[in-house]
Amino acid sequence: MRPAVGALLQEIAGKRLVVKPFGDAWMVSTRLGRQTILPGLEEVAAEIVSGPIDWLAVTARTGEAVTGAAPELACPSAPVLERIATSPLPTHDSLSETAPELTPGQLTTGLLVRAANALS
Numbered sequence: 001m002r003p004a005v006g007a008l009l010q011e012i013a014g015k016r017l018v019v020k021p022f023g024d025a026w027m028v029s030t031r032l033g034r035q036t037i038l039p040g041l042e043e044v045a046a047e048i049v050s051g052p053i054d055w056l057a058v059t060a061r062t063g064e065a066v067t068g069a070a071p072e073l074a075c076p077s078a079p080v081l082e083r084i085a086t087s088p089l090p091t092h093d094s095l096s097e098t099a100p101e102l103t104p105g106q107l108t109t110g111l112l113v114r115a116a117n118a119l120s
Helices: 002-013 041-049 055-062 078-086 104-119
Strands: 017-022 025-030 035-038
Touching: 002 017, 002 041, 002 055, 002 104, 017 041, 025 041, 035 041, 041 104, 055 104, 078 104
Parallel strands: none
Antiparallel strands: 017 025, 025 035
């Protein structure tokens, strides 16, 4: 899932940023050569939404509709992602519970929406 989400984030960033895996982290480079190492996809999404973003293009690339305007952006996967982010880590006893499954497109859209709402 990580490579697929990274590829979608790169598509959405376009020529403005280059997003590449860097070990367990991510390297984001600007056209002017500034390179930043970010620990996770959440931080990459925040870097992408810190600049201009075309939400219609996000919808077209991920298949997940984005509605509203920051800080009230919404998408169907945002509540699921919020529930995952705020839930405690699973224990051995809770591993049998069904965890919500998100597609790479849903996860990408959810990350971008959460990041955009947090920046506003």
